Amino acid sequence: MKKFLVFMLFLLLNAANDDFLKTLNEVSDIATKTKVNVDKIPSNVEVIRRDFILKSGAKTLLDVLKYLPGVEIPLSSSGKRELIIRGNKSIYRDKIKFLINGVDVTNNLYTNQFYYYNFPASLIKRIEFTKTPDSVLYGGTAFLGVINIITLDKYNNNFVNFYVSNKDEYEGGAFLNMNKFLIDFYYSYSKPDITAPQTYLVDIVKKNKNLYRHKTKANTLEKNAGFGLRYNINDETSLSYRLQYYQKGNFFGIAKLTPLKDDKRVDLIHQYINLNYKKYLKYNLKNEINTGIKHYEWKGEFRNYPYDFNETIDNDPANDIIAGADVKEYELYLKNILTYTTEKHTLTALAEMKYAKPYDMYYLQYVKSMGNNQNAFNLGPNRKHLTGKYAPLKEGISRKLLSVGFQDMYIMSDDFSLIYGARVDKYNNFKPKYLYKLGGVYSFSNNSIFKLLYNKAYRIPSFIELYAQSATDFNGNENLKPETVDMVEGIFIKKLNENNKFKFVYYYGKNRDYIGRAYSHNSGKKVYENLGEYIIKGIEISFDSVYKNNRFYISYSYNKNKNNFKNKSGGINRYDWPGTREKMIKSYIMHHFSADKTVFVSLLYGSKIKTPSYMDDINPYFSLNANYRFKVKKYYINLGIDNLTDHKNYYFSDPSNIIFHRYIFVQEDAKIPQAGRKVYLNIEKNWK
Amino acid sequence: MKKFLLILLNITFLFAITDDLLIIEAKLYPKVIMLENKYITSPKMGIIYDEKSQETAEKLKNFLVLNGYTALLMKKDNIKKADGYILTIKNPTYSLIRTLLKTHKLIFGIYPESIKYTMISVYIGPRIKLYVNPKIIKKADIYINPILFKVGKIYEE
Numbered sequence: 001m002k003k004f005l006v007f008m009l010f011l012l013l014n015a016a017n018d019d020f021l022k023t024l025n026e027v028s029d030i031a032t033k034t035k036v037n038v039d040k041i042p043s044n045v046e047v048i049r050r051d052f053i054l055k056s057g058a059k060t061l062l063d064v065l066k067y068l069p070g071v072e073i074p075l076s077s078s079g080k081r082e083l084i085i086r087g088n089k090s091i092y093r094d095k096i097k098f099l100i101n102g103v104d105v106t107n108n109l110y111t112n113q114f115y116y117y118n119f120p121a122s123l124i125k126r127i128e129f130t131k132t133p134d135s136v137l138y139g140g141t142a143f144l145g146v147i148n149i150i151t152l153d154k155y156n157n158n159f160v161n162f163y164v165s166n167k168d169e170y171e172g173g174a175f176l177n178m179n180k181f182l183i184d185f186y187y188s189y190s191k192p193d194i195t196a197p198q199t200y201l202v203d204i205v206k207k208n209k210n211l212y213r214h215k216t217k218a219n220t221l222e223k224n225a226g227f228g229l230r231y232n233i234n235d236e237t238s239l240s241y242r243l244q245y246y247q248k249g250n251f252f253g254i255a256k257l258t259p260l261k262d263d264k265r266v267d268l269i270h271q272y273i274n275l276n277y278k279k280y281l282k283y284n285l286k287n288e289i290n291t292g293i294k295h296y297e298w299k300g301e302f303r304n305y306p307y308d309f310n311e312t313i314d315n316d317p318a319n320d321i322i323a324g325a326d327v328k329e330y331e332l333y334l335k336n337i338l339t340y341t342t343e344k345h346t347l348t349a350l351a352e353m354k355y356a357k358p359y360d361m362y363y364l365q366y367v368k369s370m371g372n373n374q375n376a377f378n379l380g381p382n383r384k385h386l387t388g389k390y391a392p393l394k395e396g397i398s399r400k401l402l403s404v405g406f407q408d409m410y411i412m413s414d415d416f417s418l419i420y421g422a423r424v425d426k427y428n429n430f431k432p433k434y435l436y437k438l439g440g441v442y443s444f445s446n447n448s449i450f451k452l453l454y455n456k457a458y459r460i461p462s463f464i465e466l467y468a469q470s471a472t473d474f475n476g477n478e479n480l481k482p483e484t485v486d487m488v489e490g491i492f493i494k495k496l497n498e499n500n501k502f503k504f505v506y507y508y509g510k511n512r513d514y515i516g517r518a519y520s521h522n523s524g525k526k527v528y529e530n531l532g533e534y535i536i537k538g539i540e541i542s543f544d545s546v547y548k549n550n551r552f553y554i555s556y557s558y559n560k561n562k563n564n565f566k567n568k569s570g571g572i573n574r575y576d577w578p579g580t581r582e583k584m585i586k587s588y589i590m591h592h593f594s595a596d597k598t599v600f601v602s603l604l605y606g607s608k609i610k611t612p613s614y615m616d617d618i619n620p621y622f623s624l625n626a627n628y629r630f631k632v633k634k635y636y637i638n639l640g641i642d643n644l645t646d647h648k649n650y651y652f653s654d655p656s657n658i659i660f661h662r663y664i665f666v667q668e669d670a671k672i673p674q675a676g677r678k679v680y681l682n683i684e685k686n687w688k
Numbered sequence: 689m690k691k692f693l694l695i696l697l698n699i700t701f702l703f704a705i706t707d708d709l710l711i712i713e714a715k716l717y718p719k720v721i722m723l724e725n726k727y728i729t730s731p732k733m734g735i736i737y738d739e740k741s742q743e744t745a746e747k748l749k750n751f752l753v754l755n756g757y758t759a760l761l762m763k764k765d766n767i768k769k770a771d772g773y774i775l776t777i778k779n780p781t782y783s784l785i786r787t788l789l790k791t792h793k794l795i796f797g798i799y800p801e802s803i804k805y806t807m808i809s810v811y812i813g814p815r816i817k818l819y820v821n822p823k824i825i826k827k828a829d830i831y832i833n834p835i836l837f838k839v840g841k842i843y844e845e
Contacts, residue, residue: 017835023719024839026714028816034708037812049706126708154754155711167843343839347813387704407813414841441814498801 003410025341036127039493041448042419042439044505055590055598057640058121059163059171059628061149065585069540072606074651077672079220079251081117084142085131086507086538087559089578097142100149100242103274106141107296108399109329110358111462115246115268118224119149120173120186122161126150133457133487136405136421137436139352143459143485151184151228157686163682167192182230190222192675196258197668205662218258221249222633236279243271252672254302256656256665262317266300284341291334299326303592305665307367318369321377325363325392328579331356334652346409357398358463363390363470393585402430414657415443433458433482451491458484465515465528475527485514509536516575519658526657531565554587579652581606581621596631609652611670618671622647638682649674674676701731705744705798713810714751717796719770720808723833732758734770741776748776774798775806789828803843810839819843
């Protein structure tokens with residue numbers, strides 16, 4: 001009997017130990033996921049937490065990301081916001097992996113996600129931005145980095161908010177924390193008036209340039225709406241659904257010719273349902289499964305140019321060539337991650353499969369004034385849906401992926417850790433792709449840390465890059481190879497004391513088989529090709545300091561990327577003039593008068609954009625911004641100004657494609673303006 | 689001058705603690721108590737605060753309650769009975785520590801650096817560990833499970 005009792009006690013103690021050790025592993029997992037120990041692990045992740053998001057007065061995700069070193073956020077003339085990371089500008093595609101609560105929302109159609117860029121900052125708990133490629137953990141599109149947006153969870157209060165600005169912007173949103181259900185939703189509308197620059201028509205055969213359209217009043221319409229639902233079925237299982245809707249106008253014209261009237265619209269809808277199941281099989285062995293379905297639709301029209309080029313400022317929009325499409329795709333996926341933890345190792349094994357397919361698509365191309373007369377301009381009279389050889393993509397295509405991989409973090413001591421891993425991805429129509437990573441972090445002392453990271457990543461061409469067959473600017477190439485990048489980063493972190501942190505990053509990468517558009521003299525079209533080698537290199541320096549009730553931050557970034565492409569049209573290699581700012585300085589000061597009263601002042605600077613010698617460079621970017629956050633009774637109020645000095649900031653607008661083998665539309669000085677000074681008010685009510 | 693610096697640290701560290709770290713502590717600290725005393729299935733945690741740490745203490749209380757534990761907020765000069773105490777004060781007075789030691793209960797700190805005057809805090813390395821201060825534990829004359837020494841990091845002054 002005594003032996004039996006001792007045995008039972010032993011079992012009980014072991015069970016208690018296991019429960020405790022499981023919790024210890026759980027919290028380590030939380031720390032890694034929430035990036036609490038970000039300085040001590042072999043990765044380069046920038047983490048922006050809710051406290052900063054709220055106090056900076058940010059309205060959208062991009063309003064937050066603009067404070068990160070090496071990140072530039074311009075606007076293209078077609079209205080697409082871009083994320084330029086370390087000087088890498090990829091028109092229409094940002095070559096990053098974009099996750100919402102760990103679910104990949106980058107589409108297969110064009111591997112982009114700009115419909116999420118206006119996601120409300122108020123719904124974000126944390127942003128994790130990895131500027132390092134990481135295909136071992138995240139797969140093919142984690143090419144230049146990974147952005148993971150963590151939305152509010154059970155630890156956050158309910159809230160409802162309303163935002164308004166003098167630029168014709170409105171937004172309303174809410175978050176409801178109802179025990180097992182978490183719900184968020186929002187709607188935003190933005191239509192600032194901006195004067196569009198005058199447009200010239202360049203004849204590259206005769207080598208002359210004529211004014212085509214005068215400066216004109218334009219606006220940049222954007223509407224966003226979203227809905228998110230998470231149902232925690234039990235401690236191990238949750239089901240989530242998210243819908244993101246984005247509508248935009250034609251802005252300054254996809255053909256660089258701003259619409260005079262009857263602006264057209266593009267609608268994008270992305271949705272997913274994800275089932276997450278995680279269970280500790282043993283105290284040190286965790287299994288996590290994610291499975292679900294995603295759906296994406298791009299539907300819209302663009303106003304191009306008058307079919308006969310004879311129109312000037314009294315343009316009749318009925319003569320414009322309208323091009324558009326509707327493309328839908330769905331994706332099914334299953335991902336399993338097994339994590340095994342020992343005293344020295346955190347071993348992750350992963351397996352993933354997915355199937356994606358575009359379906360139900362059509363192309364549009366018509367000229368209203370031509371009525372039923374079908375011809376090369378009025379390809380489908382009266383908005384006829386064109387399919388078959390006119391479909392925007394080759395029909396009957398799909399994408400299948402099978403992946404397996406592993407990663408191990410080997411903690412050799414409290415001061416030295418290694419990370420290594422490998423993965424193989426097998427896509428249909430492509431050879432297996434082998435990816436790997438190796439990195440280390442060494443703490444010289446509690447205050448000095450050095451990291452060295454190497455990652456090999458790749459990006460499989462999107463459906464458009466491979467199979468687009470439209471009559472306009474998007475022409476696929478089925479012979480494209482995946483592009484790869486080998487990136488090395490050295491990171492030095494020095495904590496001068498517990499309130500000051502200095503960080504220095506040097507990066508050098510080789511992007512091989514760079515995928516970009518090249519002008520074909522034979523077809524007169526731009527076709528996607530593997531253009532060659534692209535060198536990515538630069539530095540980022542930042543200093544973060546907390547002193548009394550103030551936080552001060554400043555960063556400097558410099559990139560000197562270089563292409564070795566031989567692509568030229570009109571004697572110019574467009575990739576020599578990427579339209580990016582090489583140097584950027586970002587700084588802010590946050591002063592806390594009390595827990596509920598904060599002033600945030602920021603200053604953003606970007607160096608000039610270099611342009612070819614026959615035109616002026618685009619002036620440096622400068623923006624002084626301020627936000628005052630305070631509490632009145634149960635309401636939090638943000639009152640702020642962006643671009644306080646009303647500095648004339650411009651974005652780069654590259655020339656249009658070559659039309660009829662000889663014409664190009666060019667906006668004056670290849671630039672489009674920013675909206676100018678903005679005054680805003682945001683009111684938020686919180687409750688438990 | 690030293691006193692001035694201590695006051696300064698007190699203020700600045702208000703910004704150093706993140707909700708994520710508090711969430712970790714709200715999961716971990718009650719489990720340590722349950723490990724020590726298997727008869728306690730839902731420990732009552734005493735959260736000790738002062739004016740500057742009140743907001744942080746309230747957050748920690750919410751996180752503990754969300755995890756199914758009982759949490760009591762206590763001003764530093766009004767210590768009540770609990771199964772364990774979590775100090776949210778960066779630089780507590782010696783008399784407060786002495787009062788807590790007399791309870792013979794575990795004393796936790798929310799800042800990693802709190803280990804100087806508490807029994808247990810968290811050590812943030814590549815992996816999260818418990819930071820254990822044997823000297824303070826000995827002063828309170830209490831027994832702790834040897835596993836804490838095995839998986840934790842020992843604080844050496």
